[in-house]
Amino acid sequence: MRGMRWAAMLLVVGMLPARAEQVGPVEPKAGTWKTWVITSGSQFRLAPPPDRAATDKELDELAQIAAGRDRSALDRVAYWDTGAPSYRWSEIAVAEHLKNGIPWQLAARNLALMHIAIYDAMVAAWDNKYAHNRPRPSAVSSVLTNPQNPSFPDEHAVAAGAASEVLAYLYPDRASFFRETAEEAARSRLMAGVSYPSDAAAGLALGRQIAALVIARGKSDGTDAKWTGSVPGGPGKWTGTNPVLPAAGTWKPWVLSSAAEFRPAPPIPFDSPEKAAELAELKNFPRTPQTNNEALFWEAASGGLRAHQFWNEQLSKKTLEYRLDNNPPLAARAFVLPFVTLYDAGIACWEAKYTYWAIRPFQLDPDVKPVFATPNHPSYPAAHACASIAVTRMLGYLFPRDAEALATLGERAAESRVWAGIHYRSDIVAGRQLAVAVADKVIERAKQDGAR
Numbered sequence: 001m002r003g004m005r006w007a008a009m010l011l012v013v014g015m016l017p018a019r020a021e022q023v024g025p026v027e028p029k030a031g032t033w034k035t036w037v038i039t040s041g042s043q044f045r046l047a048p049p050p051d052r053a054a055t056d057k058e059l060d061e062l063a064q065i066a067a068g069r070d071r072s073a074l075d076r077v078a079y080w081d082t083g084a085p086s087y088r089w090s091e092i093a094v095a096e097h098l099k100n101g102i103p104w105q106l107a108a109r110n111l112a113l114m115h116i117a118i119y120d121a122m123v124a125a126w127d128n129k130y131a132h133n134r135p136r137p138s139a140v141s142s143v144l145t146n147p148q149n150p151s152f153p154d155e156h157a158v159a160a161g162a163a164s165e166v167l168a169y170l171y172p173d174r175a176s177f178f179r180e181t182a183e184e185a186a187r188s189r190l191m192a193g194v195s196y197p198s199d200a201a202a203g204l205a206l207g208r209q210i211a212a213l214v215i216a217r218g219k220s221d222g223t224d225a226k227w228t229g230s231v232p233g234g235p236g237k238w239t240g241t242n243p244v245l246p247a248a249g250t251w252k253p254w255v256l257s258s259a260a261e262f263r264p265a266p267p268i269p270f271d272s273p274e275k276a277a278e279l280a281e282l283k284n285f286p287r288t289p290q291t292n293n294e295a296l297f298w299e300a301a302s303g304g305l306r307a308h309q310f311w312n313e314q315l316s317k318k319t320l321e322y323r324l325d326n327n328p329p330l331a332a333r334a335f336v337l338p339f340v341t342l343y344d345a346g347i348a349c350w351e352a353k354y355t356y357w358a359i360r361p362f363q364l365d366p367d368v369k370p371v372f373a374t375p376n377h378p379s380y381p382a383a384h385a386c387a388s389i390a391v392t393r394m395l396g397y398l399f400p401r402d403a404e405a406l407a408t409l410g411e412r413a414a415e416s417r418v419w420a421g422i423h424y425r426s427d428i429v430a431g432r433q434l435a436v437a438v439a440d441k442v443i444e445r446a447k448q449d450g451a452r
Contacts, residue, residue, distance in 0.1 A: 026149040030329035031127025034449035036116045036254070036336070037213045041127035044206055049134045049152040050198050058196045062140040065190050073191050074143060080188040081144055084324055084331030085159030086118050087316055092181065093167060094312050096174070104307035104387070105248050105350065108343040109223055110170050111308060112254065115339055117162035117214040119332040121207040125158040126329055128206070134199070142193030147326075153203035154195040155328045157186035161207025162214075169215045182207075221252040231357070236270030236364075238357045238378040244304070245377070249351030253344040255442045259351035262437040264430040267358045267380040278424040279365050285419065287371070295371050295420035298413045302388055304375060311338060311391050314406070318399045333451050334398050337442060341394040342387055345438045349386035349431065353378040361424060370421040382423045385431025386438075388413035393439035397446065410435075 031041035038044065050058065080088060093114055097107040126149075134152035149155070164182035168175035186200040227247040231240065249259050256262070268274045285291075301310045315338055324331035358380035361368040375383070392410030396403030414432060417423035 024148065026147065026327055027126060027329045028130050028149075029450070030123060031125075031130060033123050033126075033329070033333070033451050034445075035120045035123050037217055038120045038124060038210060041123040042131075044124045044128075044209060045131065046128050046153065046202055046206065049132055049196075049202070054198075055196065058198060059137060059139050061197055062137055062190060062193055066141050066193055069143070069191060076184060077143060077188050077192045080156060080185050081192065082325070083316070083320060084326075084328045085122075085156045085185070086115060086328070086332045086335040087319060087325070088185070089114065089118065089159060089163035090312055090316060090335055092178075093163070094309050096167065096171060098305070098309055100171070101305055103245065103304050104302075105245055105343075105346040106223065107308040108339055108346055109218075109221070109251065110166075111312070112336070112339040112343045113170075113214055113218045114163050114166040115332065115335040116254075117166045117207070117211045118159045119329075119336045120214070121158045121162040121210040122155065122329045122332040124206060124210060125153050125155055125203065128153055128202075134196075136194060137196055140193050144192045144194050146194050151195055152199045153206055154186065154189050154199040155203065156189050157182075157195075157200040157203025158207040159328070159332070160185035161204040161209075162211045163207070165208050165211035166214060166218075169211075169218065222247075223251050225250060236359050238359050239363055240376055243354075243377050244375065245350060246354050249347060249354050251347050253347050254340045255445055256344050256348060256438065259347045260355075261441075262348055262434050263352050263355065264381055264434055267356055267430070268424070268426050270359055270364055274426075275364075275424070278426060279361060279368065281425060282361055282368050282418065282421050283365070285421070287419070291419040292371050294412065295416045298384065298388075298416040299372055299420065302384060302413050307387055308339075308342070311342065311395075314395060314409070318395065318402065322399060330451060333446075333449070337398060337446055338391050338394045341439050341442045342391045344442065345386050345390035345435055346383075348434055348438055349381055349383055350377075352381055352430075352434065353383075356380050358427075361421060368421055372420060372422075374422045379423060380427050381430035381434055382414060382417050382427035383431070384417050384423075385414035385428045386435050389432050389435035390439045393436060394442060397439075397443045 093111055129150040132152050133150050136146040136151045160182035164178040167178040182204060186204055189195040190197060190200060225247050229246060253259060300306060319331050319334055324334060357378045360374050360379045362370055362374055389410040392406040395406045414428050418425060418428060
């Protein structure tokens with residue numbers, strides 16, 4: 001009774017908010033959706049859940065857990081119940097990448113790996129859920145409404161097993177923390193009274209099994225390759241040392257047939273009248289405090305170390321607004337697609353940059369005075385255009401009510417590089433074209449994955 005009283009109090013103050021009621025079963029066909037690494041949702045079909053006698057013992061265990069609920073335990077239930085399972089793990093992963101100063105191109109790769117592991121594990125979980133069709137525990141007091149899907153295996157545990165193992169691979173010194181966090185996520189569903197212990201154990205094991213396949217793919221994607229080239233010399237070429245991620249254009253993409261699939265045509269010749277006109281645009285741009293502030297905002301919000309954070313914030317917010325907290329498979333899909341798009345767009349952009357080695361405006365004409373230091377990589381195409389327009393185009397596909405507003409964000413991010421004086425107009429044009437091509441290819445795949 002004490003646990004139920006705490007639950008009632010927490011509901012009143014908003015710590016355990018009631019979710020919108022789900023009408024009907026949640027995505028009963030999700031086990032058939034197209035996967036990324038596993039062959040199908042049925043590849044890892046689990047043995048049946050425990051029998052009636054064993055289930056009765058589990059109910060006794062859940063009753064004991066419920067009797068020990070206190071404020072701290074209920075706080076953890078509320079924490080893990082906010083959003084679909086992908087939501088919290090994305091926050092955890094982004095925070096870890098920010099703490100370690102990981103550039104956005106590599107962060108997009110890592111987040112794509114983690115969310116692919118969660119998504120494939122969720123598809124496999126849904127195959128098992130509707131194959132075994134185990135009812136949720138209802139003979140024990142719960143502090144949450146039972147989800148409208150079968151109990152075995154538990155979806156939060158599946159996501160936790162998958163995400164924690166990928167993060168342990170990425171950050172081996174923190175492996176014990178991620179695995180302990182996964183155990184807490186799974187345990188929160190027992191504390192809430194909505195899953196059996198065997199549901200959680202099976203979910204963790206299934207997620208970890210699928211994560212192993214994703215990790216194997218990650219180990220072969222070329223992101224650990226060392227660059228052995230050199231900066232080319234000559235008129236119109238970028239000048240500098242230690243260019244940013246010069247080997248990124250060789251990484252293995254998820255959807256593109258190759259990094260060069262959408263390589264843009266060569267940039268405008270550095271000594272042409274067209275390039276002189278572009279330089280004039282930069283030198284004569286009527287800067288104002290507003291344009292400077294917005295240029296600085298986009299540099300900070302979606303620049304070298306922050307693009308993954310900014311776009312994850314937009315994505316996370318939309319999954320809550322569109323009530324995907326009630327739909328773990330669809331939420332998992334929503335987190336996969338933008339990060340795959342961002343990663344593949346980054347590869348394509350960097351392949352073009354280090355194919356052409358185009359000179360930056362301030363290097364070509366010292367009278368160009370950027371608002372802030374120019375990033376240390378070639379000019380063509382513009383990375384903000386490649387990344388921001390690609391990811392907002394994907395977000396617009398996923399969240400169509402907000403497609404126009406999201407597209408505006410991407411365009412403002414791209415235009416801000418002209419306002420800052422660090423890109424020619426043609427860099428933005430080429431970046432936009434590349435971004436649209438990459439995003440549309442990922443969207444084409446998404447339209448055929450069986451989810452919608």
